[in-house]
Amino acid sequence: xxxxxxxxxxxxxxxxxxxxxxxxxxxxxxxxxxxxxxxxxxxxxxxxxxxxxxxxxxxxxxxxxxxxxxxxxxxxxxxxxxxxxxxxxxxxxxxxxxxxxxxxxxxxxxxxxxxxxxxxxxxxxxxxxxxxxxxxxxxxxxxxxxxxxxxxxxxxxxxxxxxxxxxxxxxxxxxxxxxxxxxxxxxxxxxxxxxxxxxxxxxxxxxxxxxxxxxxxxxxxxxxxxxxxxxxxxxxxxxxxxxxxxxxxxxxxxxxxxxxxxxxxxxxxxxxxxxxxxxxxxxxxxxxxxxxxxxxxxxxxxxxxxxxxxxxxxxxxxxxxxxxxx
Numbered sequence: 001x002x003x004x005x006x007x008x009x010x011x012x013x014x015x016x017x018x019x020x021x022x023x024x025x026x027x028x029x030x031x032x033x034x035x036x037x038x039x040x041x042x043x044x045x046x047x048x049x050x051x052x053x054x055x056x057x058x059x060x061x062x063x064x065x066x067x068x069x070x071x072x073x074x075x076x077x078x079x080x081x082x083x084x085x086x087x088x089x090x091x092x093x094x095x096x097x098x099x100x101x102x103x104x105x106x107x108x109x110x111x112x113x114x115x116x117x118x119x120x121x122x123x124x125x126x127x128x129x130x131x132x133x134x135x136x137x138x139x140x141x142x143x144x145x146x147x148x149x150x151x152x153x154x155x156x157x158x159x160x161x162x163x164x165x166x167x168x169x170x171x172x173x174x175x176x177x178x179x180x181x182x183x184x185x186x187x188x189x190x191x192x193x194x195x196x197x198x199x200x201x202x203x204x205x206x207x208x209x210x211x212x213x214x215x216x217x218x219x220x221x222x223x224x225x226x227x228x229x230x231x232x233x234x235x236x237x238x239x240x241x242x243x244x245x246x247x248x249x250x251x252x253x254x255x256x257x258x259x260x261x262x263x264x265x266x267x268x269x270x271x272x273x274x275x276x277x278x279x280x281x282x283x284x285x286x287x288x289x290x291x292x293x294x295x296x297x298x299x300x301x302x303x304x305x306x307x308x309x310x311x312x313x314x315x316x317x318x319x320x321x322x323x324x325x326x
Contacts, residue, residue: 092132093148095119098139102146118142144208152183153319154203155301156311164192164201179203182311190214191222191298192276199224199295200303202322203311212326213299219272220325221254223297224279229289231264236286240269244285251282270297299325 056072063069093101096110099119104110110119117125120140121133133139139146158175165174179187185205190213193201204210213220241256251273259266271278280290296303300321306312314322 092134095121095126095131095133095139096129098133098148099141099146101148101150104141104146113141149185149205151206152185152204153206153314153322154179154182154187154311155306155314156201156203157303157306157308158193158197158199158201159309160196160198163195164189175201178309179311191220191295193295194277197293197295198308200298200301202298202301209323209326214274216274218274220274220299221270221272221297222295223268223270225259225294225296226267226269226279226283226290227292228265228267228283229291232258232267232288236288237267239286240282244282246281246285251278253282
């Protein structure tokens with residue numbers, strides 16, 4: 001009994017001792033590991049105590065001496081040095097802003113076109129969102145050159161006494177004098193008018209649209225209020241309405257009639273022909289002289305609320321309509 005008890009007691013002690021030893025070893029290993037981990041963590045923390053995620057205390061690099069540098073310290077240093085964190089204007093402007101400034105679309109839409117590969121810089125496709133354009137770069141959108149200046153479109157109600165000069169022609173009192181303060185860009189006119197003529201002209205720095213709409217073959221809607229040197233006979237009105245031939249070309253008249261409430265020499269005429277002095281030549285063909293010519297409509301634009309000698313910017317919808325005609 002005593003041996004059994006001793007054995008039992010010994011086994012019990014042995015088991016307990018085994019557990020204790022095991023726990024001691026395992027515990028020691030775990031404790032040692034834990035202590036090492038804490039030590040390592042503490043070591044890393046002491047090396048960069050400000051290394052928090054985001055915010056001004058985020059470590060973004062090291063100084064020359066090897067010390068960590070936070071975002072706040074970097075910004076403060078740059079401010080003291082008198083530098084800015086953004087790139088200077090000498091480094092160019094973002095590509096999407098460059099395109100938006102040209103008037104083609106908004107910046108958001110420009111990003112879509114850039115990502116689609118529709119934009120090239122120096123004949124190479126650019127899909128990088130933050131790409132910056134330099135002054136010497138050539139930017140193209142779908143193969144067409146893009147100018148950095150926003151496209152502008154104006155409507156002028158021309159008075160008498162101002163000539164519409166041709167390219168390179170120098171004259172006093174030109175329509176360009178009337179538009180001198182309208183824009184810093186070089187403007188091109190649409191719808192030439194003579195010195196004695198009045199009425200609507202369009203001006204724009206969009207050379208492509210101007211050239212397209214000034215093409216004599218372009219069917220741009222124009223309505224004129226004309227005063228003749230004498231009463232216009234009804235049979236002559238019918239002759240013009242049926243079309244006249246000038247220098248071997250038949251000129252189509254969209255509409256012609258007497259002006260409501262006017263005298264018999266006041267005529268309204270609508271034509272889409274873009275040739276110079278075409279209205280005067282139409283009435284010359286039936287033996288009448290034009291005393292006053294006032295263009296009251298051009299491309300759907302009217303003189304409403306636009307005094308003589310003044311101009312205004314076209315609104316977005318008017319620009320869209322104009323470009324559809326070009």
